[in-house]
Amino acid sequence: MNQHDFLIALLVFLVAAVVAVPLARRLGLGAVLGYLIAGAAIGPFALRLVTNVESILHFSEFGVVMMMFVIGLELEPRKLKNLKKSIFGYGSTQLAACALVLGVLAALLGAPWQVALVAGLGLALSSTAIAFATLAERNLMSTPAGAASFGILLFQDIAAIPMIALLPLLAADAVGAVPHGPPAWQTAGKAVAVMALLVVVGRYLVRPVLRFIARTDMREMFTAFALLLVVGIALMMDAVGVSMALGTFVAGVLLADSEYRHALEADIEPFKGLLLGLFFMAVGMSIDFGVLAQAPGQVLGLVAGFVVVKTLILALLARRFGIARGQWLLFGLLISQGGEFAFVVFGVAAHAGLLPPHMEALLVLVVALSMVATPLLLLVFDRLIAPRLHALSRRKDDAIPPQHNPVLIAGFGRFGQIVGRLLYSQGITATILDHDPDQIEFLKGFGFKVFYGDATRVDLLEAAGAGTAKILVVAIEGMEDSLALIDRVRARFPHLKIYARARHVSHVYQLKDRGVEIFEREMFEGSLMMGRRVLEGLGIDPADARSVALRFRRHNIQAIDRFYPHYRDQTKLVSLARQARDELEEMFRQDREQRQKQEDAEWS
Structure with a gap:
């Protein structure tokens, strides 16, 4: 094969792959099938664009x-x-x-x-x-x-x-x-x-x-x-x-x-x-x-x-x-x-x-x-x-006897478990709903009372004691499911205070739309603590690292409150985000200057 033939063959392969593979992925067929179809099309038994298989x-x-x-x-x-x-x-x-x-x-x-x-x-x-x-x-x-x-x-x-x-x-x-x-x-x-x-x-x-x-x-x-x-x-x-x-x-x-x-x-x-x-x-x-x-x-x-x-x-x-x-x-x-x-x-x-x-x-x-x-x-x-195997293997919702616990936790994964364990350590009991049967059996071995069921069902919430409970902790994984649960609870149990897990800022805004004011972003606090530890590892005084982290946290929370009325207006949101970033940079610049003045005063 001379150089010209090699380049033509290379062009054929690249064109076939670039056309077939993205199209196959778009249709949900997967990349492997896209490559196989592309090869069959250009091969010696179809278009004959390439023959030395x-x-x-x-x-x-x-x-x-x-x-x-x-x-x-x-x-x-x-x-x-x-x-x-x-x-x-x-x-x-x-x-x-x-x-x-x-x-x-x-x-x-x-x-x-x-x-x-x-x-x-x-x-x-x-x-x-x-x-x-x-x-x-x-x-x-x-x-x-x-x-x-x-x-x-x-x-x-x-x-x-x-x-x-x-x-x-x-x-x-x-x-x-x-x-x-x-x-x-x-x-x-x-x-x-x-x-x-x-x-x-x-x-x-x-x-x-x-x-x-x-x-x-x-x-x-x-x-x-x-x-x-x-x-x-x-x-x-x-x-x-x-x-x-x-x-x-x-x-x-x-x-x-x-x-x-x-x-x-x-x-x-x-x-x-x-x-x-x-x-x-x-x-x-x-x-x-x-x-x-x-x-x-x-x-x-x-x-x-x-x-x-x-x-x-x-x-x-x-x-x-x-x-x-x-x-x-x-x-x-x-x-x-x-x-x-x-x-x-x-x-x-x-x-x-x-x-x-x-x-x-x-x-x-x-x-x-x-x-x-x-x-x-x-x-x-x-x-x-x-889907049929999942439907056949799915167990029926548990029959829940009357519950009178002050707290109801919907979703007992990693997030919900920490909340539940903290309450349990203080002698506060909670009714827990989750839809993972393996997780439920595992947790029952440790003494937790967990019921299997779809927490978005109003009748199941009623049986779990939502009518008499004081607080509902929404800790389920899916954002859409959590919002659907909150909508139904707001309509059926308006007295119930809702404490929600938020996946990201967009989720926060949708929670605020529903009147939920107590929420925690699942990654924010842990990431903030890690940033603080990194600052300490780089030699910054632990007190200063804590101060920087707290100021960043306060600024971030204030920014969410400022952005919320405009989060549906993309242009305004971008403008506010830039303004908040500039304010944060200016705040930290002033902090650095103040710290430098203190260090100069100590040496003088």
């Missing part, structure tokens, strides 16, 4: 490699040790169960046992790139489903190495010949030696080099070394037949407790994002619409059957993996697709004579389409299945 797919796999390096940077060795159950326990169980069931089904469909075995092993693997991108996009990595998915995907990357190495042996056994190439024990020995070398180099060589480069204060050299580190490790792993992604993951873990961890992550992140997008587009380009057009019913049937069977197996295993009932199906859908290593497994098997060419093309198409199906299935889950 295989080389692009190999190049873009560095996106997966960089992603694993960044994930490794976020996991210190001690944290990884805690994941050994999910990696080796959950991972081995998933791989064995899926490979066995899918292999048996392939044999029942008439495939020879070698083809059935290869199909079962290859299809049991899932896409690290798609699953991790989806977990990150949905902020699910810290959930039980996310942790189990992470362990399984990491184990698959480890298991792919011996799986690929054993395929030529299987072919040789099938034809009664002696296998070519080095023996398996020699390949395994090289892999172990390289991993050991990686551990030693990562511990004792890379950190001093990073320290030396950091002292040069040349950011571009630090970025260059970060890329050199990832690419060098990837090539070294590939040379001995080890997964490049696994090698860079181990390197990331070894540097996870380094002082340069965040700098490395920041430098790698842009390249990772671009190459991952390119990888998804390459997967989209690999969809052979010719094979699909020849037998659409067969192909779509195989894709549907594969995804359904794998999802069911994973959903059945989810209980054993400690995943909550409501997330079983979500967990199954997250890793129900085929994976990147399936392309490698099928390619090696075809080269060894285990898969006929038409069978390889069919299996590759099934894997690619299953990758496309995952974002679509998750979208269906979010919009159709999840």
Whole structure:
């Protein structure tokens, strides 16, 4: 490819990504599906704007490699040790169960046992790139489903190495010949030696080099070394037949407790994002619409059957993996697709004579389409299945016996708990309403009397004693729910004094519209105290730091009262905000001048 062709191809990729991905996100389809659609559109089986799919797919796999390096940077060795159950326990169980069931089904469909075995092993693997991108996009990595998915995907990357190495042996056994190439024990020995070398180099060589480069204060050299580190490790792993992604993951873990961890992550992140997008587009380009057009019913049937069977197996295993009932199906859908290593497994098997060419093309198409199906299935889950599961799992509101406590607390999260504990310490009882059943059971173990129910319901408030209580503390999470509750309380229980949690200044204004004068912004006081501590840490006298914080607090509260009559007038509000900022600067300038005069007087 000459320079002109390269620039044209680059332009095509960028235009396709810039058009398809934002549009997909706008439609709620997610970025991954946007990349897949863009790749399918420009690929050799559609518009034919780009044709060299295989080389692009190999190049873009560095996106997966960089992603694993960044994930490794976020996991210190001690944290990884805690994941050994999910990696080796959950991972081995998933791989064995899926490979066995899918292999048996392939044999029942008439495939020879070698083809059935290869199909079962290859299809049991899932896409690290798609699953991790989806977990990150949905902020699910810290959930039980996310942790189990992470362990399984990491184990698959480890298991792919011996799986690929054993395929030529299987072919040789099938034809009664002696296998070519080095023996398996020699390949395994090289892999172990390289991993050991990686551990030693990562511990004792890379950190001093990073320290030396950091002292040069040349950011571009630090970025260059970060890329050199990832690419060098990837090539070294590939040379001995080890997964490049696994090698860079181990390197990331070894540097996870380094002082340069965040700098490395920041430098790698842009390249990772671009190459991952390119990888998804390459997967989209690999969809052979010719094979699909020849037998659409067969192909779509195989894709549907594969995804359904794998999802069911994973959903059945989810209980054993400690995943909550409501997330079983979500967990199954997250890793129900085929994976990147399936392309490698099928390619090696075809080269060894285990898969006929038409069978390889069919299996590759099934894997690619299953990758496309995952974002679509998750979208269906979010919009159709999840609401129904939530409705089925939602418990009925508790039957509340007559309550006569002076305080009613609506919402017992972090904010409400502090209020409740403070009252409890003074012997003041409160009736507490919350809608999180797990939170309620947890708090009951500590002696709190918490009732499950929707605090915005007037009949529930009546049963909770709102007619005789003196104070209602509104501490529920959602701003709209809190305002709806206040509106109903104002109409039904006008005697009840309302003390409200405010999320931000805009929420404060809407509370004041409803006559609520006692409120606390959830972040303000804590942030103010932190600022005061920072001033003290910088050497400012604690008394002066306290004085500055109190003046800032008083000025901020006064500003809210001044802004409130005009908060719907954006132009006036901006003008008042600038005026308040100037007043604050002038006030602190005068403080600094006064302090300087005092210091000069002490020295004179």
